[in-house]
Amino acid sequence: xxxxxxxxxxxxxxxxxxxxxxxxxxxxxxxxxxxxxxxxxxxxxxxxxxxxxxxxxxxxxxxxxxxxxxxxxxxxxxxxxxxxxxxxxxxxxxxxxxxxxxxxxxxxxxxxxxxxxxxxxxxxxxxxxxxxxxxxxxxxxxxxxxxxxxxxxxxxxxxxxxxxxxxxxxxxxxxxxxxxxxxxxxxxxxxxxxxxxxxxxxxxxxxxxxxxxxxxxxxxxxxxxxxxxxxxxxxxxxxxxxxxxxxxxxxxxxxxxxxxxxxxxxxxxxxxxxxxxxxxxxxxxxxxxxxxxxxxxxxxxxxxxxxxxxxxxxxxxxxxxxxxxxxxxxxxxxxxxxxxxxxxxxxxxxxxxxxxxxxxxxxxxxxxxxxxxxxxxxxxxxxxxxxxxxxxxxxxxxxxxxxxxxx
Amino acid sequence: xxxxxxxxxxxxxxxxxxxxxxxxxxxxxxxxxxxxxxxxxxxxxxxxxxxxxxxxxxxxxxxxxxxxxxxxxxxxxxxxxxxxxxxxxxxxxxxxxxxxxxxxxxxxxxxxxxxxxxxxxxxxxxxxxxxxxxxxxxxxxxxxxxxxxxxxxxxxxxxxxxxxxxxxxxxxxxxxxxxxxxxxxxxxxxxxxxxxxxxxxxxxxxxxxxxxxxxxxxxxxxxxxxxxxxxxxxxxxxxxxxxxxxxxxxxxxxxxxxxxxxxxxxxxxxxxxxxxxxxxxxxxxxxxxxxxxxxxxxxxxxxxxxxxxxxxxxxxxxxxxxxxxxxxxxxxxxxxxxxxxxxxxxxxxxxxxxxxxxxxxxxxxxxxxxxxxxxxxxxxxxxxxxxxxxxxxxxxxxxxxxxxxxx
Numbered sequence: 001x002x003x004x005x006x007x008x009x010x011x012x013x014x015x016x017x018x019x020x021x022x023x024x025x026x027x028x029x030x031x032x033x034x035x036x037x038x039x040x041x042x043x044x045x046x047x048x049x050x051x052x053x054x055x056x057x058x059x060x061x062x063x064x065x066x067x068x069x070x071x072x073x074x075x076x077x078x079x080x081x082x083x084x085x086x087x088x089x090x091x092x093x094x095x096x097x098x099x100x101x102x103x104x105x106x107x108x109x110x111x112x113x114x115x116x117x118x119x120x121x122x123x124x125x126x127x128x129x130x131x132x133x134x135x136x137x138x139x140x141x142x143x144x145x146x147x148x149x150x151x152x153x154x155x156x157x158x159x160x161x162x163x164x165x166x167x168x169x170x171x172x173x174x175x176x177x178x179x180x181x182x183x184x185x186x187x188x189x190x191x192x193x194x195x196x197x198x199x200x201x202x203x204x205x206x207x208x209x210x211x212x213x214x215x216x217x218x219x220x221x222x223x224x225x226x227x228x229x230x231x232x233x234x235x236x237x238x239x240x241x242x243x244x245x246x247x248x249x250x251x252x253x254x255x256x257x258x259x260x261x262x263x264x265x266x267x268x269x270x271x272x273x274x275x276x277x278x279x280x281x282x283x284x285x286x287x288x289x290x291x292x293x294x295x296x297x298x299x300x301x302x303x304x305x306x307x308x309x310x311x312x313x314x315x316x317x318x319x320x321x322x323x324x325x326x327x328x329x330x331x332x333x334x335x336x337x338x339x340x341x342x343x344x345x346x347x348x349x350x351x352x353x354x355x356x357x358x359x360x361x362x363x364x365x366x367x368x369x370x371x372x373x374x375x376x377x378x379x380x381x382x383x384x385x386x387x388x389x390x391x392x393x394x395x396x397x398x399x400x401x402x403x404x405x406x407x
Numbered sequence: 408x409x410x411x412x413x414x415x416x417x418x419x420x421x422x423x424x425x426x427x428x429x430x431x432x433x434x435x436x437x438x439x440x441x442x443x444x445x446x447x448x449x450x451x452x453x454x455x456x457x458x459x460x461x462x463x464x465x466x467x468x469x470x471x472x473x474x475x476x477x478x479x480x481x482x483x484x485x486x487x488x489x490x491x492x493x494x495x496x497x498x499x500x501x502x503x504x505x506x507x508x509x510x511x512x513x514x515x516x517x518x519x520x521x522x523x524x525x526x527x528x529x530x531x532x533x534x535x536x537x538x539x540x541x542x543x544x545x546x547x548x549x550x551x552x553x554x555x556x557x558x559x560x561x562x563x564x565x566x567x568x569x570x571x572x573x574x575x576x577x578x579x580x581x582x583x584x585x586x587x588x589x590x591x592x593x594x595x596x597x598x599x600x601x602x603x604x605x606x607x608x609x610x611x612x613x614x615x616x617x618x619x620x621x622x623x624x625x626x627x628x629x630x631x632x633x634x635x636x637x638x639x640x641x642x643x644x645x646x647x648x649x650x651x652x653x654x655x656x657x658x659x660x661x662x663x664x665x666x667x668x669x670x671x672x673x674x675x676x677x678x679x680x681x682x683x684x685x686x687x688x689x690x691x692x693x694x695x696x697x698x699x700x701x702x703x704x705x706x707x708x709x710x711x712x713x714x715x716x717x718x719x720x721x722x723x724x725x726x727x728x729x730x731x732x733x734x735x736x737x738x739x740x741x742x743x744x745x746x747x748x749x750x751x752x753x754x755x756x757x758x759x760x761x762x763x764x765x766x767x768x769x770x771x772x773x774x775x776x777x778x779x780x781x782x783x784x785x786x787x788x789x790x791x792x793x794x795x796x797x798x799x800x801x802x803x804x805x806x807x808x809x810x811x812x813x814x
Contacts, residue, residue: 016463016464019464053487054490056423057426057487057490057491057494058493059494061493062490062493065486065493065500066486066490068482068486068489069483069486069487069490071482072482072483072486075475075476075478076457076476078475079461079473079475079479080460080461082472082475083461083465083468083469083472083473083476086465086468086469086472087464087465093471094472094475096475099550
């Protein structure tokens with residue numbers, strides 16, 4: 001008998017039929033003698049509908065009220081899934097994020113977890129019940145509802161798995177694992193059996209869309225193993241954990257595409273590290289994640305700075321940066337410089353193997369794809385390209401590194 | 408400056424435009440220097456949608472999970488209305504039923520209020536904020552979400568008004584007050600300026616559909632004055648309070664129609680009061696409200712019993728009664744005897760004025776309307792008729808008592 005946390009995303013619980021399908025899968029795991037905790041998202045589309053309704057009332061809805069509103073989505077699915085399990089004869093009970101002891105800070109709509117107790121879940125499991133927990137939600141020490149931001153349900157699942165010392169956390173999605181590239185874009189993409197947190201992290205932050213980086217970071221920090229698998233079939237998924245065996249022989253594990261980034265440009269900044277540091281600190285305090293950064297020398301000893309953020313955050317990022325600049329007394333304005341796509345190659349030992357960057361650049365140049373920005377890390381090599389060329393870039397890189405070959 | 412509690416029902420907050428309309432009305436009251444607490448229902452249709460979704464998953468969804476599900480509806484509207492108020496420059500904050508200190512027993516989906524503290528509402532009002540409270544919801548001492556049952560938001564508003572010692576509780580609806588009869592049925596129906604709790608109670612329990620009886624009972628018990636008025640115009644409504652002035656001269660105040668009742672028949676019960684008492688006690692314990700009751704002598708010293716309940720409760724009532732009969736060892740079965748409409752004349756001193764019943768029966772007989780059951784109380788005279796004749800019956804009674812005449 002194992003304690004298993006399963007997380008089902010919005011597509012998997014999109015309608016009544018799919019909720020019943022999830023209940024049947026949970027029942028299989030339960031009937032096999034396991035203790036099961038299920039973490040669910042809102043039905044797909046519901047969160048966006050709620051946001052649209054809020055935006056039609058106010059162009060800038062209050063974040064505290066936004067959280068009150070958004071918590072509705074998951075609360076619906078936990079109740080429906082608990083009912084579905086009961087209808088199959090599986091004793092089940094639902095818990096909101098607050099009831100599951102998901103404690104957060106007060107940053108509404110982007111709250112960070114400060115602790116997770118699991119609430120009374122162990123007692124309910126001991127009674128033989130399946131516990132259905134609302135992902136995405138938390139509660140402050142004052143009893144205010146919060147949400148964890150984009151992809152928060154993955155984070156909820158990992159955190160609950162940690163709190164309960166679960167044997168495994170299964171992340172069910174609409175893909176059946178992590179591939180060497182997006183299979184819809186690159187036909188020869190191949191599923192990985194195992195990978196490390198670091199590699200997953202780079203794929204996630206590069207927009208592989210399987211999981212958000214925060215959830216993987218949390219899993220890495222607290223060493224929570226998890227498996228990414230499909231809720232629509234029984235194929236084995238991709239296991240993400242600390243040590244990996246088969247992957248150690250490879251250099252490169254996959255190609256990721258993020259089509260939802262935009263560039264922000266700042267011209268004429270003083271050439272000192274203080275200014276840049278303050279700008280990125282202001283963005284960090286507002287929980288805006290910056291991906292690529294480039295700094296160029298401009299005129300008269302001044303520098304130009306360009307960085308990329310998620311397109312949804314562009315307006316807010318401009319505002320934050322401009323406020324920061326005016327506080328610093330600097331005459332420069334942040335400007336939205338349009339959408340980009342970031343194509344990234346992820347693997348181990350990227351930097352120590354100089355041939356990789358060369359091969360990467362050659363693959364793109366052969367297809368006449370211009371790189372607007374470049375960034376490297378231990379395990380990632382990223383290039384910003386025009387969104388219209390993103391897929392071609394991914395295919396070119398996938399082919400150059402022969403990622404479709406059998407291992 | 409007064410402390411005013413305003414309650415808006417589902418139709419009044421049915422969509423974004425109507426929510427903004429409510430916000431504008433609240434702003435008017437706030438701008439006039441009042442402290443305002445707003446209690447809202449779910450958008451019209453939302454609760455039924457949620458119930459339908461639950462029923463498509465399970466024919467008998469668990470009540471605890473049903474409450475978890477239904478609380479979603481009001482939580483959406485409080486957030487949207489708070490945003491709408493903020494967008495008009497009115498500082499506002501939302502509170503769930505639990506946060507507003509609405510304490511209930513553990514009877515999920517039909518919870519009864521055990522206490523109401525108002526939570527931190529007085530502090531927020533003192534800060535100059537409008538507080539938007541979710542109607543219909545409560546919380547048990549264990550922190551479980553509950554709902555108050557049909558019409559629960561009216562009850563929430565009255566209870567909050569009581570807890571905060573509000574000067575008045577305004578119940579906004581889609582009608583602009585209480586009429587002598589349903590104006591859609593009886594063209595000459597007239598709006599009442601004032602009435603007593605008792606009269607309102609009889610109109611409410613007879614299905615005037617303006618308010619549920621429980622809310623009026625609570626108001627009466629704790630002497631909370633309230634006004635029924637329209638959210639679509641500024642007409643003065645009907646004030647319901649302990650003492651009334653102008654009404655004391657009248658005998659009859661109005662005609663009510665309830666189209667949503669059904670008869671249950673029990674044949675061959677022993678002719679003792681114990682059996683009947685046990686049956687109605689079992690129904691009461693299950694919170695099923697019985698309206699009309701008739702007992703006839705049947706064969707062999709046995710009696711037949713017929714009573715009416717809300718059509719939504721028929722299946723459950725049959726179940727409860729049959730369980731009770733089998734426990735008592737009585738060979739009889741509760742049978743659903745079909746739908747009825749109850750037409751009631753409400754006023755003061757009904758019983759002491761014998762001419763009233765005679766006039767009532769004559770009005771119906773002249774239209775060849777058969778009465779299936781009859782019941783009287785201090786202030787109500789009710790007859791069950793075939794649903795197809797309900798409107799004709801109401802018109803006949805309204806005309807016979809000249810209720811359309813100017814006072």
